[in-house]
Amino acid sequence: ALNCRRARSMANAAGRRAAAVEGELAAPASHAHGSGVVFVARCVVVDAATVLAPGLVVACPRGPGQPMDVKAVGSPGDASVEAAVRECGAAPLVVECSLLIPGLVDIHTHGVGGHEDVTLFWTNPSYSLSAAAANGTTSLLATLTLPSAAGHCCGPLTAATAEAGSGGAAPVVQPDLVAALSGAVGRLEPGCAVLEGVHAEGPVVADLGGLPPGEQCMSLKRFGELCRCLGPMLRAMTISPSKEARPSAASGAAPFARLSMLLSSGVTPCLGHDKQCTDEDIVKTLAHCAAAETGLKPTEAALEGAAACGAGQCEPTGWPEKSASAACMADPRSRSLTALQRFPDSGGVPRPHITHLFNVCTFHHRDAGLANVGLLDRLPGEPALAGPSVELIGDLVHVHPWAIAATLAARGSRAVCFVSDSIAEPRPGQRLSYAGRHLAVQAVTEGASARVDAEHAPGLAGRAGDPPPCRVVLEGTETIAGSCDTLWACLNRLVTRFRLPLPAAVACVSENPARIAGLPHVGTLRPGCRADAIALGVDVAGPSGAPARSLGDALAAVSKLFSAGAGEVRLEARLASGELDAFGCVRMAAAREAEEGTAERLPRLSKGLPAFDRLVFVGGVPVPR
Numbered sequence: 249a250l251n252c253r254r255a256r257s258m259a260n261a262a263g264r265r266a267a268a269v270e271g272e273l274a275a276p277a278s279h280a281h282g283s284g285v286v287f288v289a290r291c292v293v294v295d296a297a298t299v300l301a302p303g304l305v306v307a308c309p310r311g312p313g314q315p316m317d318v319k320a321v322g323s324p325g326d327a328s329v330e331a332a333v334r335e336c337g338a339a340p341l342v343v344e345c346s347l348l349i350p351g352l353v354d355i356h357t358h359g360v361g362g363h364e365d366v367t368l369f370w371t372n373p374s375y376s377l378s379a380a381a382a383n384g385t386t387s388l389l390a391t392l393t394l395p396s397a398a399g400h401c402c403g404p405l406t407a408a409t410a411e412a413g414s415g416g417a418a419p420v421v422q423p424d425l426v427a428a429l430s431g432a433v434g435r436l437e438p439g440c441a442v443l444e445g446v447h448a449e450g451p452v453v454a455d456l457g458g459l460p461p462g463e464q465c466m467s468l469k470r471f472g473e474l475c476r477c478l479g480p481m482l483r484a485m486t487i488s489p490s491k492e493a494r495p496s497a498a499s500g501a502a503p504f505a506r507l508s509m510l511l512s513s514g515v516t517p518c519l520g521h522d523k524q525c526t527d528e529d530i531v532k533t534l535a536h537c538a539a540a541e542t543g544l545k546p547t548e549a550a551l552e553g554a555a556a557c558g559a560g561q562c563e564p565t566g567w568p569e570k571s572a573s574a575a576c577m578a579d580p581r582s583r584s585l586t587a588l589q590r591f592p593d594s595g596g597v598p599r600p601h602i603t604h605l606f607n608v609c610t611f612h613h614r615d616a617g618l619a620n621v622g623l624l625d626r627l628p629g630e631p632a633l634a635g636p637s638v639e640l641i642g643d644l645v646h647v648h649p650w651a652i653a654a655t656l657a658a659r660g661s662r663a664v665c666f667v668s669d670s671i672a673e674p675r676p677g678q679r680l681s682y683a684g685r686h687l688a689v690q691a692v693t694e695g696a697s698a699r700v701d702a703e704h705a706p707g708l709a710g711r712a713g714d715p716p717p718c719r720v721v722l723e724g725t726e727t728i729a730g731s732c733d734t735l736w737a738c739l740n741r742l743v744t745r746f747r748l749p750l751p752a753a754v755a756c757v758s759e760n761p762a763r764i765a766g767l768p769h770v771g772t773l774r775p776g777c778r779a780d781a782i783a784l785g786v787d788v789a790g791p792s793g794a795p796a797r798s799l800g801d802a803l804a805a806v807s808k809l810f811s812a813g814a815g816e817v818r819l820e821a822r823l824a825s826g827e828l829d830a831f832g833c834v835r836m837a838a839a840r841e842a843e844e845g846t847a848e849r850l851p852r853l854s855k856g857l858p859a860f861d862r863l864v865f866v867g868g869v870p871v872p873r
Contacts, residue, residue: 284308284336285316285868287783289348294321295772296662296755305348306332307779307868315436315579315867316779343863346785350758350773351386351866352735355484355765356447356604356639356667358391360732366671366682367393367460371425373432377440379673381871383734384864386780387762387770389447389483390429391669394421394474395460395683396451420474433481434582436867442778444582444767445483448474449603452506453521454488457608458722458729460683464491468501475509480583482515483765486603488522489618492536493529504536511540511597514587516765519618519636520603527616534600534621534633541597579778579867581769590766600636601764604669605655606647607728623658635663637764642666642738643731645692645719653746661752665760666738671730674718686723689732691716779868786863 285307292303300321306329307316320332333340358366362375369376370390380388432443451462452471463470475482487507495501510517519533588596602609602622610617621627624635640647640655646669655664672680676691693716718732735757742753762771769778864871 284319284340285779285865286333286336286340286342287348287781288342288344289783290346290785291348292321292773293347293349293751293754295350295759295774296751299751303348304329305773305779305781306336308332308336309868313577315577315869317868318773318775318777318779320775321773343783343786343865345783345863348773348784349754349782350771350777351780351782351864352384352739352757353759353761353765353767353771354380354385354388354668354670354735354757355665355761356391356449356641356669357385357388358393358669358671358730360670360673364681366680366687366730367395368422368425371422371428373428373443374437374440377432377437377443380441380734381439381864381866382873384736384739384782384862385441385668385734386864386866387442387444387767389445389765390443391447391449392421392425393449393459393683394451394462396462420470420477426477429481430479434579436577436579436869438869439871440866442579442582442770442780442866444765444770446478446481447484447486447518447765448478448482449486450521452487452491454490454524455521455608457521458727459521460685465496465498466506467499468505471501471506472509475513475515482513483767484516484518484601485510486518486520488525489519489529489533490522490525493525493532504533507533507536508540511537514590514596514598514766516598516601518601518603521608522618523608523610525617527620530616530618530621531627531630531633534627534636535630537597537600538633541594541599543595577867579769581778585766585768587766590768592768598766599634599764602636602638604641604646604667605638606651607641623655625659625663635659637663637665637760639665639667639761639764641669641731641733642735642741643668643717643719643733644741645717645731646728649745656746656748661748661756662760664756665764666735666742666756667761668733668735668738669731670733672718672720672732674716674732676716676718679723680720682722682729687720687729688723689718689720692719779865781865783863783865785861 287305287307289303289305290301292300292305294300294303294305300323302324304320304322304324304326305318306320308319309315310317319335320326320328322329357376357380359369359373359376360379362369362372370392373390376390377388380386429443429446433445434442436442450459451464451474452466453459453464456464466474487510492504492507495503495505507517509515517537519530586596587598590596591598602618605622606619609619611619621635622638626635627633638655638659640652642652644652672678672687672689674689676689678689680687680689719728720730720732721727722729739753739757742748742756743750746753748756759771762768769776770780771777773781863873
């Protein structure tokens with residue numbers, strides 16, 4: 249009987265929370281954007297180094313027509329928090345939750361639909377942006393592949409194009425694709441993630457992997473046209489060290505000339521798709537990037553490349569004509585930040601990064617490749633050369649869990665970010681067109697991915713009947729060409745499978761990718777960042793729904809459960825000493841809540857971060873569930 253009463257009580261409470269959430273999501277947009285949001289959480293992961301238990305995060309609109317930014321972060325009783333709450337006005341949206349983390353940032357995703365061909369998914373950005381937001385990703389870079397097949401992203405590759413870079417009248421990138429992306433960058437559509445820019449995966453790569461053939465020997469002139477065509481939208485580009493250190497005669501490029509264009513334009517160079525590079529190629533490439541960062545005199549090769557490129561050739565020409573509605577809310581920082589603002593730690597010069605470590609690159613104990621250098625913080629014998637940051641595809645299909653664990657052990661969590669590399673929705677049996685080829689979505693029934701996701705399915709999915717883990721291959725082959733994964737599922741694996749401390753796990757899918765791509769306004773809950781957040785174990789109180797709690801009630805509940813500051817001090821001490829494991833920050837709070845008989849309100853991380861009671865906020869506005 250006691251269990252029945254408890255079950256009815258929990259069901260009624262869940263119903264009240266759901267009604268409050270649905271009522272608030274149905275509220276007029278003017279309230280959602282104008283009054284501010286106050287998050288009252290048992291535990292707040294602000295960034296990799298800061299966790300508050302309990303914590304308050306206050307978000308207010310940055311200005312007319314702009315999203316909300318984090319105004320203040322602190323504990324109950326902090327003067328700055330109280331002042332920010334007053335600034336929100338008389339009727340802020342109050343979100344009481346067990347755990348609050350930053351929104352996730354995906355810097356490598358091809359989208360999941362919106363067009364019949366994968367290469368043109370981003371002509372319909374809203375399709376993939378809405379799917380991303382529903383799964384906790386609040387910011388992303390649209391990954392473009394640039395095939396040479398007629399009718400796709402690039403124009404036809406003719407002999408003249410390959411040798412001189414001027415043959416064929418076709419544009420480097422289709423104008424409608426550029427226009428769609430330009431209109432979407434920085435735009436906040438209801439229920440969608442924010443597109444922060446473009447990651448071009450190629451075309452100057454040595455090994456294709458699953459990519460379609462393109463202008464792998466792109467001339468310097470054609471490369472300059474590509475950079476100008478994408479303009480400031482271009483945030484990152486995958487390029488092969490062997491192609492830069494030893495450019496082909498057909499390209500007409502001096503060594504590192506194309507890399508110099510990227511660095512001077514504030515584009516993160518992502519080294520990858522290269523099974524042919526030698527250790528000498530890698531050292532020279534990293535040395536060139538280091539010289540650019542320290543402001544050393546450019547090499548003769550770089551000067552020759554700049555001269556060959558022509559005056560102004562390397563500079564983007566600005567944003568293409570914006571097609572977004574003037575009435576649509578937008579974040580100007582997605583477009584207007586300078587290189588120094590984007591990369592303050594390196595003098596405005598982006599640092600090198602490695603695209604999907606272990607995939608389409610080599611590892612050997614004698615003949616070192618990109619996978620070897622990806623495991624190093626510093627190169628032996630080259631003390632001035634730091635190891636590049638790395639990204640891993642965390643679906644456990646692309647990379648075995650042991651290799652992921654080895655990378656985290658070797659590099660620590662700060663140098664590692666995880667990406668989805670998504671290219672399709674998880675529907676086994678689905679077929680996709682990809683630049684004249686076909687992709688097949690297959691269910692994964694064997695291997696590490698199947699074992700892990702089956703073991704943690706309730707925590708990962710949050711609902712029964714979700715599809716099994718999938719892989720995407722070129723039809724008729726075993727070549728993997730992308731994933732059906734989400735960063736949310738990856739975060740769960742980091743916590744449950746790899747037992748990464750929660751702040752570090754969150755940073756791997758939020759703070760780290762944002763820093764790598766030069767997106768300082770997202771990825772954390774620090775003051776000044778856009779109010780992108782994921783609230784777990786949610787109660788919502790607002791004037792348009794049946795209030796679950798008022799702000800005063802929420803603050804009183806937190807104050808009762810935690811002595812002011814004591815939880816924070818204990819938690820920070822355990823973080824500093826390294827004693828905090830993946831579940832420690834919740835275990836500490838659980839002990840205190842158990843005394844009050846309300847332990848069921850805390851998330852159970854041992855079974856994954858629960859998606860069933862999750863609410864995603866983009867710019868302070870909740871995403872409909």
